[in-house]
Amino acid sequence: MGGMFNSLRSGGGSGSTERLRVLADEELMQLVYRSKADAFEVIYDRHADAAYSLAYRICAQRALAEDVVQEAFLSLWRSRARYERDRGSVRTWLLGIVHNRSIDALRRRAVRDRGIVHDEGLQERVAAPERTDLDVARREEAREIRDALEELPDEQSRVIELAYFGGMTHVQIASMLDTPVGTVKGRMRLGLAKMRMALGDPAEVVQ
Amino acid sequence: MSVEDSHIDRELCGDNAAPYVLGALTDYEHEAFRLHLDSCAVCREEVAALQVVASALPAVAPQLNAGPELKRRVMASVHEDVGSSEAEERALSARSRRGPRLAWLQWRPLLASGALAAAAVVIAVLAIFSGGGGSGGARVIHAEVIPAHARASLRVSGGHGQLDISGMPQTPAQRVYEVWIKRSGGPQPTDALFTVTAKGDATVGVPGSLNGVKVVMVTTEPLGGSKVPTSSPVIVARLS
Numbered sequence: 003m004g005g006m007f008n009s010l011r012s013g014g015g016s017g018s019t020e021r022l023r024v025l026a027d028e029e030l031m032q033l034v035y036r037s038k039a040d041a042f043e044v045i046y047d048r049h050a051d052a053a054y055s056l057a058y059r060i061c062a063q064r065a066l067a068e069d070v071v072q073e074a075f076l077s078l079w080r081s082r083a084r085y086e087r088d089r090g091s092v093r094t095w096l097l098g099i100v101h102n103r104s105i106d107a108l109r110r111r112a113v114r115d116r117g118i119v120h121d122e123g124l125q126e127r128v129a130a131p132e133r134t135d136l137d138v139a140r141r142e143e144a145r146e147i148r149d150a151l152e153e154l155p156d157e158q159s160r161v162i163e164l165a166y167f168g169g170m171t172h173v174q175i176a177s178m179l180d181t182p183v184g185t186v187k188g189r190m191r192l193g194l195a196k197m198r199m200a201l202g203d204p205a206e207v208v209q
Numbered sequence: 210m211s212v213e214d215s216h217i218d219r220e221l222c223g224d225n226a227a228p229y230v231l232g233a234l235t236d237y238e239h240e241a242f243r244l245h246l247d248s249c250a251v252c253r254e255e256v257a258a259l260q261v262v263a264s265a266l267p268a269v270a271p272q273l274n275a276g277p278e279l280k281r282r283v284m285a286s287v288h289e290d291v292g293s294s295e296a297e298e299r300a301l302s303a304r305s306r307r308g309p310r311l312a313w314l315q316w317r318p319l320l321a322s323g324a325l326a327a328a329a330v331v332i333a334v335l336a337i338f339s340g341g342g343g344s345g346g347a348r349v350i351h352a353e354v355i356p357a358h359a360r361a362s363l364r365v366s367g368g369h370g371q372l373d374i375s376g377m378p379q380t381p382a383q384r385v386y387e388v389w390i391k392r393s394g395g396p397q398p399t400d401a402l403f404t405v406t407a408k409g410d411a412t413v414g415v416p417g418s419l420n421g422v423k424v425v426m427v428t429t430e431p432l433g434g435s436k437v438p439t440s441s442p443v444i445v446a447r448l449s
Contacts, residue, residue, distance in 0.1 A: 042287055068282075
């Protein structure tokens with residue numbers, strides 16, 4: 003990687019950013035490790051929409067979702083020395099941070115209407131059409147994952163959504179649905195297992 | 210582990226893998242299951258299998274555009290960090306040119322006291338070193354932490370702070386960690402409430418500027434946080 007990074011290291015401005023866009027996330031993180039803001043900007047451009055979408059799905063408030071995404075990216079930037087590529091992709095790491103922080107924010111702000119995607123501002127914030135082959139591939143993978151979730155029996159998809167996007171514990175879900183805790187856990191397990199079957203091996207499916 | 214024990218374990222943990230990967234166990238259950246994973250290959254395998262599905266779930270969210278204003282905010286903070294890091298590096302470089310002996314002389318009276326415990330506290334609380342190797346030149350302050358096996362440091366850059374925490378226990382049910390700052394008076398609450406990952410890790414930004422802040426600390430508080438601490442600090446980072 004030496005030659006490539008040496009040539010990039012001396013660069014700056016938008017021209018440099020354009021050249022950085024051909025690099026994989028893991029290569030960019032090596033530059034981010036060296037405090038290269040332009041490499042981080044490419045990471046941001048690649049994953050900001052996914053991060054914001056997840057945060058908004060959980061928080062259901064634009065300002066709160068934006069705060070979460072900002073915190074998550076700054077956490078990624080400031081924790082760059084701790085990134086280990088063997089432990090997963092940059093996207094998975096980032097979205098894990100976004101998920102945890104969204105749930106924390108949800109509990110902190112005691113948002114009661116969680117899980118409901120408000121219409122607030124959505125029209126002008128809908129993601130732009132696909133620009134690259136990677137965008138197209140991601141959209142297709144996302145559709146497959148949505149299909150896999152929607153094809154589950156309602157009681158299984160519901161407990162998964164309440165847990166992952168609603169930030170509810172299995173105890174809270176059991177109470178809300180007036181269903182035994184063991185049943186809720188079983189539905190989660192069955193639902194995830196069926197999704198795994200439907201998706202084949204979705205490891206790192208959305209990179 | 211006997212076959213009987215293994216069977217008991219399997220019964221106890223069998224249905225916890227799914228809520229674990231979805232983040233739906235209670236704090237106590239999460240911590241217990243995390244410990245259990247160390248000794249149960251069956252559960253580790255199940256978690257690994259289900260985790261890949263859970264990691265794909267963000268794609269289910271309707272895809273939205275983050276908007277240019279958010280990018281501007283994020284990148285402004287990043288550039289501010291880079292600028293302040295470079296300034297701090299220059300200051301550190303100038304300081305090092307004056308020679309390392311000065312630093313030793315500054316600490317000598319404290320070390321000369323001979324009290325090992327005091328020295329340990331000084332090292333733990335005030336160990337401030339340059340952030341080579343990727344910390345971007347930020348000032349890193351090691352904090353006092355309870356329990357002793359856990360670690361926490363306060364990274365200060367551009368007048369802002371971030372706590373990097375590892376090995377902390379899960380908070381009890383219905384409680385969260387809360388970050389506090391102290392200037393001249395008593396502790397002031399922040400809106401930084403957090404829990405830790407299954408491994409006890411967390412990265413938490415300290416809201417606002419650290420100008421004039423002498424201590425950053427963390428306590429365990431009821432959900433929603435408190436206006437005054439209701440428990441003893443478990444993390445204390447002293448800035449002065």
